[in-house]
Amino acid sequence: MKILYSGHPFWFTAFRPFFLLASLQFALFLILWVFNYTQFLRLEVLHSGLVWHMHEMIFGFARAVIIGFLFTAAQNWTGKKLLNGRMLQLFVILWISGRTAFFIPGFLIYLALAADTVLNFTAVYLLVKFLFTPGQKHNRIIALLFAYFSAVQLIVQAALLNYLVPEKIIHLMHMGLLVVVLYVMIIAGRVVPFFTGVVLPEAGTRRVDLLEKNIMWLSLPIPILELSEVGAFAGGWIAAGYLILLAGLHAIRWFFWHPWKTLSKPILFILHISYLWVPVSLVAYALFMLKIATPGIVWHSFGLGVIAMFILGMMTRVSLGHTGRPIVASKNVMLAYFLLGSAVLIRVSVSFWSNVNFGYLVSGVLASIAFLIFFIEYVPVLVSARPDGKQI
Known part of the structure; x- marks a missing residue:
């Protein structure tokens, strides 16, 4: 592949x-929110502090990583130049502008929110252009999910500006978050067993074909549970049953890895631990549907x-691998x-x-420090050239 x-x-x-x-952004915005x-300080923001926090973690932080990862991966998948130089600089300017809204x-x-919208639709256009081509059928879901995410x-x-369903804004945020969870399911399902097999072939990582062919199609409806009529159907029992079933399937998937x-390989182990939180979170969501678990958990x-x-x-692995450095934490x-692991445990148990x-404060500070260390x-x-002279 030649990308100049x-x-x-x-x-x-x-x-x-x-x-x-x-x-x-994660380190700075999270500590500000906490x-x-x-009440160590008072932020004056559009709508409310909670909405700002959710919006920036989902549509600021997570979206930036998704864009960074997808356009890097898509260059490898297609062998074509997708995003660098002036266009990449424009993407960065648009993203930063959106963070001021x-x-x-x-x-x-309006201008700041428009910048985010232009960024999203340009990204969707490029992903569709390059992934809806011969040989990329298995990657089309990546572009479609980003279009879904952008629509949310x-x-x-529109809700922030009071043009549309402002009372539903929290549920819309949750839909966006759950689309990001779908991305984790897809990407992890591809890379975690692959990375493990390459680094530790003796681990005997397995991919169960029947499970892999169906698990994502079964998982795709998760975000629509945030439509209250769907989640509350039959008193929440049907949604809860669906989520428990999914949790079991994802736990089996994780076990076979x-x-x-x-x-012995922390840079691998962190990926496995993060995926363990998928079935745990799905169970928590099921309990929430039954009014047992709290929203914070x-x-x-x-x-x-x-x-x-x-x-x-x-980020720790990709940054090393794609800059030609040893992949060691x-x-x-x-x-x-x-x-970060400690922050998660504290935050979900803080109630x-x-x-x-105090629990909120400790969890937020620990998570912020983790990303500041990165x-x-x-x-x-990330600002220097690869030692081998390659570009990717």
């Missing part, structure tokens, strides 16, 4: 700027356990894994603490 770009290495591929920006929630007054809000964000923006055999199991942990694991990165606000550790990696 003569500018600075930082603009060679999408993962370089977007992984750094996403990690910095300090605001625990909750803080700026009047008409400028557009509806959220033999995760316990990757303990459900959405932070998905958001921190599944999404943030998988993202941290993938440093001591600092292993510390980041530990801090049982005597001092709930940012500091990987700046030299």
Whole structure:
């Protein structure tokens, strides 16, 4: 594959700027949210602090990583140049502009939200253009999911501006989050057993054909459960049963990857642990449908356990692999894994603490530090050229 770009290495591929920006945004915005929630400071933002927090974690942080990863992977899949140089710089400018929407007054809000929309639809156009081609049939779901994700964000923006169902905005956010969970299911299903088999062939990782052919099609309806009429159908029992079934299937999938055999490779083990949170989160969601579990447990199991942990694991691995460096987690990165894992456990159990606000604070600080460690550790990696002179 020959992909030529003569500018600075930082603009060679999408993962370089977007992984750094996403990690910095996560660290900064999460700590701001936690300090605001625990009343250490007061943020004046559009709509509410909770909506800002959810929007930026889903449509800011997670979306940046998705764009960075997908456009890097799609170049490998197609052997064609998709996003670098000036176009990549434009994507970054649009993404940064969108992050200001909750803080700026009047008409400028429309411009900031429009920047996010332009970014989304340009990304969808490029993904469809390159993935709806001969030989890419198995990758088309990637483009379609991003179109779905972008449509949800557009509806959220309309709700933010009070044009459409503002009372449903939290459910719309949850739909967006669950689309990201679908991405984790798809990408993890492809790369986790592959990475494990390459690094530890003795682990005997297995992919069960019947399960792999059906598990994603069975999982695709998850986001529509956030449509209240669907989730509440038959008192929530049908939705809960569906989620428990899915949890069992994803647990079986995870078991056949033999995760316990990757303990000696932290950069692999983190991916397996993040996927364990998929069945755990689905069970929590089922209990929520039955009015047993609290919303905080459900959405932070998905958001921190599944999404943030998988993202941290993938960013550390992809950044090393695609810059031609040894794929080994440093001591600092292993510390980041530990801090994030601790943050997840604290956040999902915080409702049982005597001092709930202290639990929120500790969890938020630990998760923020984890991504700040990534940012500091990987700046030299992502802004410099590959040692072997290649671009990807």
